Amino acid sequence: MDGWAYLYEILEDGRRQILDFSLPGALIGFQPHAASELTYSAQALTSISVCSFSRKRFNDFARTYPEMALRLASIAARDQYLAFHHLSNIGRRTARERVANLLLELFYRARVQSDVAPGDSIDMPLTQEQIGDAVGLTNIHVNRMLRDLRLAGLLEIIPAVPPNRGGTLRILDPDRLAEEAGFVEDVVLDEN
Amino acid sequence: MDGWAYLYEILEDGRRQILDFSLPGALIGFQPHAASELTYSAQALTSISVCSFSRKRFNDFARTYPEMALRLASIAARDQYLAFHHLSNIGRRTARERVANLLLELFYRARVQSDVAPGDSIDMPLTQEQIGDAVGLTNIHVNRMLRDLRLAGLLEIIPAVPPNRGGTLRILDPDRLAEEAGFVEDVVLDEN
DNA sequence: CGATGTCTTGAACCACCTCAAGCCCGGTGG
């Protein structure tokens, strides 16, 4: 309902992949076939407030209100769609494109759910290491890419310090950045 | 209902990312919010037979049979789960691990839906370039990794030649390969 | 029999990683 979190998976040897970021309105942990355990988990980036459901009662509810179940399927499909875009991003783009793409995505996603003027800045409580783990890069290389993007006059980013402090992103030239990153805005459309 | 296909996305400049492989039983193209266009498409790898639904009638059907809608949500959630694993694979694993992981995943997925004995070989009508596009590598490097895995006595793979001809994969030592790839079998559980 | 597409291998290159050092800042304890 409020705040940011991220979903991640840790590999055997400690490597971490961030799978998605959860902004207000997100549905996480939905897994109808109760048999299997989830192999990924979630971590809050800010103070967050959530609304939790009992899995069983949630399923019963969906069964009696099919419109609800369809909506559920719709949300899952959209999340999968987003995951597909992350796949293309990580699998086939350069480091620079990857971070630009991620930042644009977060920028627009943050904007749809809380009206922010274009060119404005948003709260983005991410550390460079987290950005790296989301796009498959080293924190160090993320740092260099951010520097380059900053020097190119495309964005301003002020770092997040750990205990809930700050972290701000301002996209100075959304169109040019989107051009460079091959970013398409529709990816991020509202889940309605 | 029969045959293999893959879902893929083409970037502006022609780079291709394969997002998922569709085996018999898969549900593809489900996108309830009819507004937006899909930015990815599908391509058959073999002769396939499919069963198609009108989107509207499908939604109506789900509305009257809520159990069906829930099942839909369940499938979508599972597909998302799979996409997450692909993200970890591409984002955080080495080339060798990536191809090993993909081959193991396909091997087990092919096995659950058509009973194949363990250690047996399966039809796998993939070209090395397609493997590369699925795991974010060059066809050339995929070739080297396959050679290494073959020389390590982990698998045998015979290539697929384009018009529906052949393509076979035999995993010689599934456990050792899974160990090396960090592969967990549950990922691939039946969608029931 | 040439054309096409894939597999295969070598050699050179480069994008990104690893290692290492220094900085800044906020928090903590003396």
Added chain:
DNA sequence: CCACCGGGCTTGAGGTGGTTCAAGACATCG
């Protein structure tokens, strides 16, 4: 108040995993 510490940012230098370029082999197809 200051010394210290930890975590994140920043930058440099060197190494490497994977790419790019190039060439050849082998099958299938018309």
